[in-house]
Amino acid sequence: MKKSTSGKLALRLAGAVTRFIxxxxxxxxxxxxxxxxxxxxxxxxxxxxxxxxxxxxPGTNVPVQIYRGETTMNIATKLETSLVIxxxxxxxxxxxxxxxxxxxxTYILNTSMDxxxxxxxxxxxxxxxxxxxxxxxxxxxxxxTKTETEEDGKDEKDGDKKDESDKKDSDDGEKKExxxxxxxxxxxx
Numbered sequence: 001m002k003k004s005t006s007g008k009l010a011l012r013l014a015g016a017v018t019r020f021i022x023x024x025x026x027x028x029x030x031x032x033x034x035x036x037x038x039x040x041x042x043x044x045x046x047x048x049x050x051x052x053x054x055x056x057x058p059g060t061n062v063p064v065q066i067y068r069g070e071t072t073m074n075i076a077t078k079l080e081t082s083l084v085i086x087x088x089x090x091x092x093x094x095x096x097x098x099x100x101x102x103x104x105x106t107y108i109l110n111t112s113m114d115x116x117x118x119x120x121x122x123x124x125x126x127x128x129x130x131x132x133x134x135x136x137x138x139x140x141x142x143x144x145t146k147t148e149t150e151e152d153g154k155d156e157k158d159g160d161k162k163d164e165s166d167k168k169d170s171d172d173g174e175k176k177e178x179x180x181x182x183x184x185x186x187x188x189x
Contacts, residue, residue: 047090048097051114054086059112065130066122068104075102075122084109084118091115106130 046052053059062082066075072095076088085091095102100119105128107121121127 044087044090047087047115048094051116052086052090053114054083054111057112059110061108061110063106063129064109064122065106066102066104070104072096072102079109079118082109084111084113085115091118095119103128 060083062084064078064082064084066078073088073092076085076091076095079085079091080088094115098119100123102119102122103125105122105125107127108129109118109121113121
């Protein structure tokens with residue numbers, strides 16, 4: 001009877017130690033997750049409501065082109081990849097909370113500007129250094145306001161003229177080649 005009682009006691013003790021260790025691990029993980037989450041939330045809210053810049057003064061000037069019809073998230077992504085802002089999500093939320101209307105154009109932004117300064121510049125079209133472009137014309141590479149059908153019609157007319165002049169030039173080239181070889185026009189030696 002002594003043996004079975006000491007075995008049961010050892011199992012109870014091992015079970016209690018295991019539960020204690022698992023509880024400690026669980027609570028450490030919970031505390032670490034809460035710490036990480038609160039740190040992230042603090043920095044994110046500071047980026048939205050505080051004054052944050054990518055670099056310190058003097059920074060670097062970066063030209064950024066914003067197209068008519070471009071979404072705020074696309075603009076925020078463009079600013080983040082141009083290394084002008086810290087985080088595109090905090091910039092997006094700040095823009096939406098403060099109701100900024102971003103204007104199309106090309107702007108010179110500095111990496112030492114905070115979000116408010118950047119938004120002040122890109123929400124006033126007077127600060128643009130170049131004419132605005134729509135996102136469709138930028139994709140087409142046209143840069144104007146003509147539609148695709150107008151451009152296609154023009155290309156066809158220009159293409160016909162090019163074909164005629166190319167054909168005439170190639171005929172003249174063949175004639176010269178044959179005469180240089182000593183052959184008569186239209187005959188091959």
